[in-house]
Amino acid sequence: MTRRINVGSVPVGGGSPVTVQSMTTTKTADHEATLAQIYALAGAGADIVRCTCNDEGAAEGLARLVPRSPVPIVADIHFQYRLALAALEAGVACLRLNPGNIRNPAHIKTVAAEALDRGVPIRIGVNAGSLDPDIEERYGLTPEALVASAQRELAYFDEVGFRDVKISVKASNVPLMVDAYRMLAEVIDAPLHLGVTEAGPPPAGLIKATAGIATLLLDGIGDTIRYSLTADPVEEARAGRQLLEALGLRERKNVDLIACPSCGRAEVDVIAVAAKAQEAFETRKLPIQVAIMGCVVNGPGEARSADLGIAAGRHRGHLFIRGKVVRVVPEDEMVDALIDEAEKLVAEGVEARLAAADAGAEAEAEADRRALLEDKGDDANASEAKVELIRRTVET
Numbered sequence: 001m002t003r004r005i006n007v008g009s010v011p012v013g014g015g016s017p018v019t020v021q022s023m024t025t026t027k028t029a030d031h032e033a034t035l036a037q038i039y040a041l042a043g044a045g046a047d048i049v050r051c052t053c054n055d056e057g058a059a060e061g062l063a064r065l066v067p068r069s070p071v072p073i074v075a076d077i078h079f080q081y082r083l084a085l086a087a088l089e090a091g092v093a094c095l096r097l098n099p100g101n102i103r104n105p106a107h108i109k110t111v112a113a114e115a116l117d118r119g120v121p122i123r124i125g126v127n128a129g130s131l132d133p134d135i136e137e138r139y140g141l142t143p144e145a146l147v148a149s150a151q152r153e154l155a156y157f158d159e160v161g162f163r164d165v166k167i168s169v170k171a172s173n174v175p176l177m178v179d180a181y182r183m184l185a186e187v188i189d190a191p192l193h194l195g196v197t198e199a200g201p202p203p204a205g206l207i208k209a210t211a212g213i214a215t216l217l218l219d220g221i222g223d224t225i226r227y228s229l230t231a232d233p234v235e236e237a238r239a240g241r242q243l244l245e246a247l248g249l250r251e252r253k254n255v256d257l258i259a260c261p262s263c264g265r266a267e268v269d270v271i272a273v274a275a276k277a278q279e280a281f282e283t284r285k286l287p288i289q290v291a292i293m294g295c296v297v298n299g300p301g302e303a304r305s306a307d308l309g310i311a312a313g314r315h316r317g318h319l320f321i322r323g324k325v326v327r328v329v330p331e332d333e334m335v336d337a338l339i340d341e342a343e344k345l346v347a348e349g350v351e352a353r354l355a356a357a358d359a360g361a362e363a364e365a366e367a368d369r370r371a372l373l374e375d376k377g378d379d380a381n382a383s384e385a386k387v388e389l390i391r392r393t394v395e396t
Helices: 031-043 056-068 081-090 105-118 133-139 143-159 174-185 204-218 233-246 270-281 331-348 350-355 361-376 383-395
Strands: 005-007 010-012 019-023 048-052 073-077 094-097 122-127 165-170 224-226 256-259 289-293 308-313 316-321 324-330
Touching: 019 233, 031 048, 031 056, 031 233, 048 056, 056 073, 056 081, 073 081, 081 094, 081 105, 094 105, 105 122, 105 143, 122 143, 133 143, 143 165, 143 174, 165 174, 174 204, 204 233, 224 233, 256 270, 270 289, 270 331, 289 331, 308 331, 308 361, 316 331, 316 350, 316 361, 324 331, 324 350, 324 361, 331 350
Parallel strands: 019 048, 019 224, 048 073, 073 094, 094 122, 122 165, 256 289, 289 308
Antiparallel strands: 005 010, 308 316, 316 324
16 A cells, blocks of 8 residues: 555555546647647546646747646656756656756755745666666666665655655666565555566567556566557557556446357458457447357357357358347348447447337347258367377377
């Protein structure tokens, strides 16, 4: 359990919901372009957005952004402590300082004292790629080095009575990042901001970031997260939100689409149908689980825990709710029928939609299922025949 801070109106730590962060890629001085990106990030699930403050124009841009932003803004500061002071004047909700490149204790304490007066929290953003040289020389590139850097910065803040802090100890190496956060969690109670820095482009970047962030969240470590991808930052916000929903750490806001991997019994191109459905559901904000299954033999049964699903067979789609077939539609109408039923399901509820099932839909679906079994048999992938062949080969 960590202590709680507030980034603007968003609580972080202390048992608050884990939050999603991302960072704009526009020039902050171009406040209109930056504001448009902030709105896109908020729409994709970002609770907090960070903007660079690397020159006077950026600080002025922040002053114009802060009153119009739909989410709290964090100013990202490197090297020049005076820009941190300018960002505070602009009214940002939080600062991010990198202790690896703002090293003068007097400058650090000046910023902390000013933030204290204004009630603005600071993130200590330790990064394995920009450690203070003397710390790296002493510890090497190790978890101990990242934690030592964070603790040194905390000590400076303590001197001016500043405790409104959250901390990150990021690295592009996943095991190093995980070990550093676990070590840090043992010695401090400040909220922790999780991330695998410089994770790279998707899909590899998504895998690395998820490996590190999810591992720690499942350990109970972490209060706010950011995917650092070489991609449109909207992908970062979307990925963060989806991860928290998948782990049960945030309430679902949009469709959780599950689909079978396909097999020899599949009657449609499951990948194409799933992709079409994913695109259609993208902006509809329907908080349900939807299944797309390639055949009617096992589909409704295997996906019976889904709120809604559709299974293909004999050029038709069997639409089912919680495993019960409620409608049979032509194959080329599968996705449209799925979307229509999803919207009605969210609006009316499960019981109402089950009551509205087409008469005879289950019997019609069962007839399709039996016909497909007769056509392709119980062993559509011929796996048992292969097993028998292997046995005969081994015996001889």
